[in-house]
Amino acid sequence: MLWFVGLGISGFKSIPAEALDVLSKADIVYMEQFTSPIGKSDLTKIKNATKGEFRPAKRWLVEDGNEILKNSKKKKVVLLSYGDPYIATTHIELRTRAIEEKIKTHSIHASSSLTSMIGECGLHFYKVGRIATIMSEMKSLTTPYYVIYKNIIEGNHTVLLLEYNQDKDFFLDPKDALDGLLETEKGQKRNVISSDSYAIIASRVGFKDQSIISGKISSLKKKDFGKPPHTVIIPGRLHFTESDALKILGQCIDEPFDNSEKTKKIPVQMMEKYVPMVREALKEVEPHYKDQKEYQAILENAELYINDAEKFLEDGQDEVAILSIGYADGLVDALRLAKGMDPKM
The missing domain is CATH 3.40.1010.10 (Tetrapyrrole methylase, N-terminal domain)
Structure with a gap:
């Protein structure tokens, strides 16, 4: 048995x-x-x-x-x-x-510490997204970085467990975990984590010396969180009752705020980059075809694809939006090539 x-x-x-x-x-x-x-x-x-x-x-x-x-x-x-x-x-x-x-x-x-700490922080458990673990090796932080990214996009909170090595009696310090995420942001550039991001450090949950401290990462890096174990929580979209609870149930260094306001979905980031680029390229190539009626339909289609891409994105059809701007970009590149122009300009 x-x-x-x-x-x-x-x-x-x-x-x-x-x-x-x-x-x-x-x-x-x-x-x-x-x-x-x-x-x-x-x-x-x-x-x-x-x-x-x-x-x-x-x-x-x-x-x-x-x-x-x-x-x-x-x-x-x-x-x-x-x-x-x-x-x-x-x-x-x-x-x-x-x-x-x-x-x-x-x-x-x-x-469980996982369920308990969410309640102790005053967060809504149903808003907890995928959980990730942060290890001390920098190269391993890409996965938790994108877990945070996806959770924030959906308005969910991210619980980050920190490395614990029983054989070496090693606990990853929460400040080192936050530093690692900031370094990862420099390479990924998705605007997921910054010194102004709001975070929660839950320490020794369930014991007499339990500690819950929240604030901007820049503020948290100045604190001493005491003995381990620690857990980092990156909130997503905070309900007003969660914000109120954070201020009462723990030590709140900074006024709680929504981390999801600054982070945009990858399709949105792509569209913000490519729509102006393709529009500018179309505008540049149009004068070269003003007297050639047989190309007018292609020019009009390129413009329609750009407009469709923006409308699809607005309607939440991200994949179709990306396809549409891709079609527009292809048509414009073909028109530029036909005139001996560099399509990458």
């Missing part, structure tokens, strides 16, 4: 009573700490509540899963994890494998 047990977010005291009973009857208890650390005091209390064998579980052991599954076939085994057991996809996969191998599984759920 294999139990998946969540510890909640407040250490030993948040462990459900049902879970304590299961721990006292288990043959082997695996304590997984790679998703989040457990304090020494809490770890000692959990060991004392365990009557069977207590084993720390490294990431590789849980991901491999063979030892846990082998023991679960003949013994009562518990896999303990911070928060809720199924926030980690690794645990879901392990449970699936267990069921496929005819091993009985049971679950004891508990509060």
Whole structure:
């Protein structure tokens, strides 16, 4: 039998009573700490509540899963994890494998830091978009950057988990994560993140020294957020009740504001660049064909395609808008080439 047990977010005291009973009857208890650390005091209390064998579980052991599954076939085994057991996809996969191998599984759920921190910040949970993790390597920040971009475009909030290395006892500092995003912006240039962007740093959620600090990135970089773990949240479109809650439930350095106002969809950015460019090129080439009636239809079609592109974009038909401006650009280039003009000018 294999139990998946969540510890909640407040250490030993948040462990459900049902879970304590299961721990006292288990043959082997695996304590997984790679998703989040457990304090020494809490770890000692959990060991004392365990009557069977207590084993720390490294990431590789849980991901491999063979030892846990082998023991679960003949013994009562518990896999303990911070928060809720199924926030980690690794645990879901392990449970699936267990069921496929005819091993009985049971679950004891508990509060998760992900759901808890959203409420503690005063944000609406249904507005949380895709979650991303920021690692210390700069080259890995492109993915979270575009997760933020897509979420902001849709008005959603982005939860950014920060790298935690259990073996090295390493936690990525939230200020380093913000610096990394600012550096990524310099290369991507989508106007997603700037020093004026609004962000939230949620620290040690669920513990007595919990801290929620929000403000412009430029303001946050001057703060000391204390001991880890930390999570960065980049809000999207803030409802007025969210803004009010942020100011009351935590430390608000700057007045909350909407991050989505400055960020535009890629099609909009493309249209803002190419529509004026194609219009200017069309205007330049028209005098070369003013006495040639056989080309007037082509000139008119190019103008119509430009107008259609703007109308399609306005109607939310982004792909068709891009196609239309592409057709217009192609016609204008052909007309320029026919007169020996450089189409790239």
